[in-house]
Structure formats: C-alpha cells, structure tokens
Amino acid sequence: MATDIPHQTTSETTAGGELVRFEKVTKRFGATTVLDRLDFTVSQGKHVTLIGPSGSGKTTILRLLMTLLTPDDGRILVDGQPLDAEVRKKIGMVFQQFNLFPNMRVLRNVTEAPVHVLGLSKDEAVERAKGLLEMVGLGGKLDAYPTQLSGGQQQRVAIARALAMRPQVLLLDEVTSALDPELVAGVLDVLRDIARSTDITMLCVTHEMNFARDISDRVLMFDEGRVIESGPPEQIFGAPEHERTREFLSAVH
Amino acid sequence: MKTWDWSYTGHVLPDLLRGLLVTLEATALGSVLAFLLGLVWALALRTPTRWVRWPVGAVVEFIRNTPLLVQLFFLFYVLPTAGITFSPLTTGVIGLGLHYSTYTAEVYRAGIDGVPVGQWEAATALSLPRRRTWIAVILPQAIRRVVPALGNYVIAMFKDTPMLAAITVLDMLKQAEEAGAESFRYTEPITVVGLLFVLIAYPTSLLMRALERRLGN
Amino acid sequence: MTTGLYELLFKGLWVTLQLTVFSAVLAALIAFAAGLARLSRFWIVRFVSGVYVEFFRGTSALVLMFWLFFALPLLGWQLAALWAGTLALGLSYGAYGSEVVRGAIRAVPAAQREAALALSFTPWQRMWLVILPQAVPEMVPPFCNLLIELLKGTALASVLGIGELAFGAQLVRLATGQSAQVYGIILVMYFVVAFLITRGMRLLERRAKASVGRVPQRDRTTAKRVPPGAVGPGVGTIGGGAR
Incomplete structure (x- = not known):
C-alpha cells in the first residue's frame, strides 16, 4: 500500500530540514489582529497540529499558506523559498466543507489538477487517481458525482484529490467538523494511515483531540494570534503548562 | 361592422405562419448571439484592468437603458x-442579440457570484490555472444555474421580434400588416398574431418555471 | 441640423415623457389591482387575474398596440393613437408589475400576518396597515427596472404615428439624412431619462425603507461578497505570480 501513497523528497529537502517557516507574520482583518508577529517552523515529515479556541488564528495560518490570504507583514517560506503560485504547488489542502467540484465525477475531481497543472498524461493521472481512491476506500465510486456520496466519502475523495498533486505539505482544515459523527472515524482512519506510512508533512487544525494526540509529533496551542505553548502531544495534553491551555482542554473534553 | 371573417383568416394564415418561421429564426439566432456576447461582457466586467471594465460597463449600461427599436433604426x-450592408434580418438579429446580451451579462454575473467561494478556494489549492478554473470549474456550475433565467430572456426576445417589422423584416407582424394593408382588414391577422405569441410564449414560460423549480432545489 | 429640427426632437421627448407617465400610472394601478387579486381568497378572482397576467405577459407589446389601434376599431371602438399606446403599455407592464406586487407581498413573513390576526385587525386593515407598508419598499427596485423598460417601450408608439421621440427622429432623419447624428442624439436622450429615473427611484427606495425603520443598504453591489479569484488581482487569484 505504501507504494500508492504519494511522497516526494527533493534534493533540497533533506529529512528533518525545515519545510515551512513563518517569520514574524502579522495578519489583520480590519481592526482585529488575527496573527501577531507569528514565528514557527514545521520540519520535513513532521505532523503538527494547531489547537486553540475558535478565532485564535489557526485557520488563518492554513489560508495564508494556501495564498488564499496574504500576510500584512512578515514572511512565509516553504522549502526555503518565499511563497508564490509556483511554490504553492508543493502544498495540498483538504477543506472543512470538502469543496469537491460538483460538476465533475469523482475520478475527474482527482485527475483534473494533475493533468492541467502538473501536465501528467490522462492515463498517468487516471492510474494515480485510481490508486489513491482505492486507498481511501472509494475504488468503486469512480463514476459517481459528489452529490451522490456521503459527507465522509466526499471528504475522502477530497483527500485523494489533494494527494494526487503529490504535495510535500498537506494542510487539513477541520476536516471532520462538517461530518455526521458516525462518518468521522472513516476519514480519520484514512488520515492516520497516511500519517503513519508516508513521510508527508502535515499541518492540521482540528477539534478532534484524540486524533491530534494520535498523529501529531508536535502540538501548538494558539491563543489571540500567538503560540502560547508547544510541545509533543503527551506534554500538551498530559501536563499543559499554560493556564489558557488547561482551560481550553477542559472545555473541549 | 362585420364580425370575424373565418375564410379571410384561413386565407392569411399561411403567410402568418411563414412570418412565424422568420420570427423563430430571428429569436434563435439572436439568442445565440446574446448568450455568447453576454458571456464576453460578464467576463470583461471581471478583468482586473479598469481600462477594460469601465468602457465595457458603460457600453452595456447604455445599450440596456435605451430602446431596442431605436437601436434597430x-x-x-x-x-x-x-459602408456596412447587411440584410434586414441580419441587422435585426444583431440588434436583438446585442440588446439582450446586456441582460444575459447580468444573468451570468449572478450565476458566477452564486458559485460557492469554496470552489474558488479548492481550485486555488490545486493550483489550477486561472483559465482552467473558469472553464472546468466555475462556468459549468454558473451556466447550469442560469439556464431558466436565460430561457426567460429568450421568451422576452421572442416577444420583441415584431420590432424587426419596423426595419422591413418579413416577420409575423409585417405579414399581418401587409395582409391588412391589402384588404383593409387588420382584425383577423393581428389577432391571430397576438394569439400565436401567447400560444408559444406561455407554455415556454411554464417550462422555464418548472426548470427553475427543479434547478433551484 | 437646424434649431427647428432640434425643436422637433424636444417636442418628441416631451410626448415620450407624457406617454411614460400616463402608462406608468395606468400600469401601477393595474399592477396593484391584479397583484392583490391573485392573492385573493376566492378562486375565481385568482383565476381571472391569473388569466389576465399570463395573457399579457405572453403577448408582444407591439402586437398588442397594433391590435388596439387597428383591430379594435373594426370591432366598433376607435382609440386615439396616444390612448392606444398608453393602454397597450399600461396593460403589458401592469401584468409584469402585478408579479412584483404579488412577490413582495408574499415575501412579508407569515408571522406578521399572524400577529395582525392576533390583534383582530380586519383583512383590509391587515393588508393596509401591516403587510403593504412592509412590502412596498421591496417593490421599489423592481418597479424601477420596469419603469425603464416602460420608457424604452414608449418607442414602440412611433409605429402608430404618435409623435414621440423615435417618431420625431424619423422625421428629422428624412429631412436631413443624418441618421447617425439623429439616432445618436435620441439614444442619449433616452439614456439620460433612464438615468434620472434610476436616481429618483433610489432616493424613493431610501425614504421608503426609512419609513419602515430599516437602514437602507447603501449599495447592493458593493455589499455583495465577492469570491476570491473572481475579481481582480486581489488575494487568491490564480496564476498571478509571486506574492
């Protein structure tokens, strides 16, 4: 199965090197400062989870990386390069609301970008897509339209779609919050598999603390636009130092 | 006054039906032009350059706010x-298509705005090129939801085709006029023309309403 | 063009404005009558008004105008051209307007009707005191669009020989042969009138909304949320190069 799973190790990125770097990044929306001179790095192959109360700026980080937003100040480096449309191709994203293209069948949702962005031949893209859809357990739904699938299935297609671009970094934006409770497990299982069996770098925002504990190498606790505490999951969940972290964790549990 | 003359009605009917064909032809060709031009306007009104947006916006507003009949003249x-000479019918089709393109542009705009923001974001996340995003993701979704609205403008255009009679196109109204001028009886031909319009426009508008309901949910 | 010919155009403009006002008043009366009738409790009233609306929305305004002018006399009535034009425009646009009236009334939340019922208002009072005051401000923007369509529709009256703007232009064209200039001028005249109507109606809308205690949206188009990538070089555009 591991062979199906995308991973990419280019010469510049040696394992353990820095892949994502935020330098004093500030983002404001009107009068509110969502990110305040934020510094943090994510190393190659690591799985980092952002937790914190809503409105604390977690999702903003993902949207900045996706260039859906631009920072007001500071720099963002990915793989050592400043973020632009070209560098963005190294990043994949899975959205809370899936955002599958409703006008395309499942298979084409997954092949569209590899064909038109990476320039893969149709056959190559189809082969890659089939492998990935098989992996997320939807090998039988290639010809379905997104509306014919359950939310959990749609989200798994969205994961396959993101992976088909062979990103170095996968951004996961509360990927289970729009799902009915009984569908959450299937999606998390797929992500757990990917986290274990590949060296893809993951940056997730989630409210699923068990999942965060399970897959993360490092957890960052956010509050009011800053990282107030970070460390391995055992430390953050087991013995949080900061008062706000303790409050937050007891509130979500 | 003489009442309704059925034999005269039967006598003019073939001419009126020939006129109906011209009317339908003008509507069909005018619609194609309006659909295409309207899309051009809608996309031009979204370009980043003010030097495209502003003049296109001004021209569209001007055409929409002035009478089609005068534009035809x-x-x-x-x-x-x-030095440009077209047949009257071609001139009429250009006039209809141009006039209604300013309405279809608005329809497309609403359709494009109706595509959820998440679709743009997903296309960005996949690094799809701008062109591809429009062609493969946005427009297919936008156009699907505007079909009923476009259909309603086809009906409106159909009802406006009698104006082409004013520039000598032999449509239904012109046929009725000529028949009337010959025999000094306008009642029958014009009544028949009016009824033919209702007979075609009403069922079509019912169809559009049904389509609207189906696509709306 | 001589001043005499300009005078002809302005005379035409004056007739166009008269025709617009007369038929707009007629259309508004018909719109409210038919719009309310379509919401009647009695099926026969709903049915008759429905037939009227569907028929006049279905037919062509120009054909209707011809019919009233040429066909009606043979059935015994002779209408002056100006009245045939006014009647045709009023009947057509009244049918369109009735849909606006009906839609706006139906858009008033059912809870309002129930509250009025709970206060024992008569049906007439419910409509007049509670429903209509809330519905009318909603009608202003679509009525504005219809009024501009009506203004454009007045040009049809030229085929009946009514001396409005398009007819005046034809006379001047025949006199001078300067078709580009003549039609250019009257197109601008129509546009200016349409512009003034839009402005006036916007003012009216603001006042109507204020009268029911609502803050008017300043501009619907700017208030609209624009998807990223849809407009301009803003955030999230694709293929926009380094940022």
Missing part, C-alpha cells in the same frame, strides 16, 4: 452609411 440606417 440606428443599425439599419447608420451601418450602410459606413
């Missing part, structure tokens, strides 16, 4: 002085 009398 303008095309009919002015184009030949510039």
Whole structure:
C-alpha cells in the first residue's frame, strides 16, 4: 500500500530540514489582529497540529499558506523559498466543507489538477487517481458525482484529490467538523494511515483531540494570534503548562 | 361592422405562419448571439484592468437603458452609411442579440457570484490555472444555474421580434400588416398574431418555471 | 441640423415623457389591482387575474398596440393613437408589475400576518396597515427596472404615428439624412431619462425603507461578497505570480 501513497523528497529537502517557516507574520482583518508577529517552523515529515479556541488564528495560518490570504507583514517560506503560485504547488489542502467540484465525477475531481497543472498524461493521472481512491476506500465510486456520496466519502475523495498533486505539505482544515459523527472515524482512519506510512508533512487544525494526540509529533496551542505553548502531544495534553491551555482542554473534553 | 371573417383568416394564415418561421429564426439566432456576447461582457466586467471594465460597463449600461427599436433604426440606417450592408434580418438579429446580451451579462454575473467561494478556494489549492478554473470549474456550475433565467430572456426576445417589422423584416407582424394593408382588414391577422405569441410564449414560460423549480432545489 | 429640427426632437421627448407617465400610472394601478387579486381568497378572482397576467405577459407589446389601434376599431371602438399606446403599455407592464406586487407581498413573513390576526385587525386593515407598508419598499427596485423598460417601450408608439421621440427622429432623419447624428442624439436622450429615473427611484427606495425603520443598504453591489479569484488581482487569484 505504501507504494500508492504519494511522497516526494527533493534534493533540497533533506529529512528533518525545515519545510515551512513563518517569520514574524502579522495578519489583520480590519481592526482585529488575527496573527501577531507569528514565528514557527514545521520540519520535513513532521505532523503538527494547531489547537486553540475558535478565532485564535489557526485557520488563518492554513489560508495564508494556501495564498488564499496574504500576510500584512512578515514572511512565509516553504522549502526555503518565499511563497508564490509556483511554490504553492508543493502544498495540498483538504477543506472543512470538502469543496469537491460538483460538476465533475469523482475520478475527474482527482485527475483534473494533475493533468492541467502538473501536465501528467490522462492515463498517468487516471492510474494515480485510481490508486489513491482505492486507498481511501472509494475504488468503486469512480463514476459517481459528489452529490451522490456521503459527507465522509466526499471528504475522502477530497483527500485523494489533494494527494494526487503529490504535495510535500498537506494542510487539513477541520476536516471532520462538517461530518455526521458516525462518518468521522472513516476519514480519520484514512488520515492516520497516511500519517503513519508516508513521510508527508502535515499541518492540521482540528477539534478532534484524540486524533491530534494520535498523529501529531508536535502540538501548538494558539491563543489571540500567538503560540502560547508547544510541545509533543503527551506534554500538551498530559501536563499543559499554560493556564489558557488547561482551560481550553477542559472545555473541549 | 362585420364580425370575424373565418375564410379571410384561413386565407392569411399561411403567410402568418411563414412570418412565424422568420420570427423563430430571428429569436434563435439572436439568442445565440446574446448568450455568447453576454458571456464576453460578464467576463470583461471581471478583468482586473479598469481600462477594460469601465468602457465595457458603460457600453452595456447604455445599450440596456435605451430602446431596442431605436437601436434597430440606428443599425439599419447608420451601418450602410459606413459602408456596412447587411440584410434586414441580419441587422435585426444583431440588434436583438446585442440588446439582450446586456441582460444575459447580468444573468451570468449572478450565476458566477452564486458559485460557492469554496470552489474558488479548492481550485486555488490545486493550483489550477486561472483559465482552467473558469472553464472546468466555475462556468459549468454558473451556466447550469442560469439556464431558466436565460430561457426567460429568450421568451422576452421572442416577444420583441415584431420590432424587426419596423426595419422591413418579413416577420409575423409585417405579414399581418401587409395582409391588412391589402384588404383593409387588420382584425383577423393581428389577432391571430397576438394569439400565436401567447400560444408559444406561455407554455415556454411554464417550462422555464418548472426548470427553475427543479434547478433551484 | 437646424434649431427647428432640434425643436422637433424636444417636442418628441416631451410626448415620450407624457406617454411614460400616463402608462406608468395606468400600469401601477393595474399592477396593484391584479397583484392583490391573485392573492385573493376566492378562486375565481385568482383565476381571472391569473388569466389576465399570463395573457399579457405572453403577448408582444407591439402586437398588442397594433391590435388596439387597428383591430379594435373594426370591432366598433376607435382609440386615439396616444390612448392606444398608453393602454397597450399600461396593460403589458401592469401584468409584469402585478408579479412584483404579488412577490413582495408574499415575501412579508407569515408571522406578521399572524400577529395582525392576533390583534383582530380586519383583512383590509391587515393588508393596509401591516403587510403593504412592509412590502412596498421591496417593490421599489423592481418597479424601477420596469419603469425603464416602460420608457424604452414608449418607442414602440412611433409605429402608430404618435409623435414621440423615435417618431420625431424619423422625421428629422428624412429631412436631413443624418441618421447617425439623429439616432445618436435620441439614444442619449433616452439614456439620460433612464438615468434620472434610476436616481429618483433610489432616493424613493431610501425614504421608503426609512419609513419602515430599516437602514437602507447603501449599495447592493458593493455589499455583495465577492469570491476570491473572481475579481481582480486581489488575494487568491490564480496564476498571478509571486506574492
């Protein structure tokens, strides 16, 4: 199965090197400062989870990386390069609301970008897509339209779609919050598999603390636009130092 | 006054039906032009350059806010002085298509705005090129939801085709007029023309409403 | 063009404005009558008004105008051209307007009707005191669009020989042969009138909304949320190069 799973190790990125770097990044929306001179790095192959109360700026980080937003100040480096449309191709994203293209069948949702962005031949893209859809357990739904699938299935297609671009970094934006409770497990299982069996770098925002504990190498606790505490999951969940972290964790549990 | 003359009605009917064909032809060709041009306007109004947006917006507003009949006269009398000569029907089709393109542009705009923001974001996340995003993701979704609205403008255009009679196109109204001028009886031909319009427009509008309900949910 | 010919155009403009006002008043009366009738409790009233609306929305305004002018006399009534034009425009646009009236009334939340019922208002009072005051401000923007369509529709009256703007232009064209200039001028005249109507109606809308205690949206188009990538070089555009 591991062979199906995308991973990419280019010469510049040696394992353990820095892949994502935020330098004093500030983002404001009107009068509110969502990110305040934020510094943090994510190393190659690591799985980092952002937790914190809503409105604390977690999702903003993902949207900045996706260039859906631009920072007001500071720099963002990915793989050592400043973020632009070209560098963005190294990043994949899975959205809370899936955002599958409703006008395309499942298979084409997954092949569209590899064909038109990476320039893969149709056959190559189809082969890659089939492998990935098989992996997320939807090998039988290639010809379905997104509306014919359950939310959990749609989200798994969205994961396959993101992976088909062979990103170095996968951004996961509360990927289970729009799902009915009984569908959450299937999606998390797929992500757990990917986290274990590949060296893809993951940056997730989630409210699923068990999942965060399970897959993360490092957890960052956010509050009011800053990282107030970070460390391995055992430390953050087991013995949080900061008062706000303790409050937050007891509130979500 | 004499009452309704059935034999006269039967006598003019073939001419009126020939006129109906011209009317339908003008509507069909005018619609195609309006659909295409309207899309051009809608996309031009979204370009980042003000130098495209502003003039296109001004022209569209101007055409939409002035009478089609006068625009037809303008095309009919002015184009030949510039050395451009079209048949009356072609002139009429251009007039109809141009006029209604300013309405379809608005329809497309609403349709494009109606595509959820998440679709743009997903296309960005996949680094799809701008062109591809429009062609493969946005427009297919936008156009699907505007079909009923476009259909309603086809009906409106159909009802406006009698104006082409004013620039000598032999449509239904012109046929009725000529029949009337010959026999001094306008009642029958014009009543038949009016009824034919209702007979075609009403069922079509019912169809559009049904379509609207189906696509709306 | 001589001043005499300009005078002809302005005379035409004056007739166009008269025709617009007369038929707009007629259309508004018909719109409210038919719009309310379509919401009647009695099926026969709903049915008759429905037939009227569907028929006049279905037919062509120009054909209707011809019919009233040429066909009606043979059935015994002779209408002056100006009245045939006014009647045709009023009947057509009244049918369109009735849909606006009906839609706006139906858009008033059912809870309002129930509250009025709970206060024992008569049906007439419910409509007049509670429903209509809330519905009318909603009608202003679509009525504005219809009024501009009506203004454009007045040009049809030229085929009946009514001396409005398009007819005046035809006379001047025949006199001078300067078709580009003549039609250019009257197109601008129509546009200016349409512009003034839009402005006036916007003012009216603001006042109507204020009268029911609502803050008017300043501009619907700017208030609209624009998807990223849809407009301009803003955030999230694709293929926009380094940022």
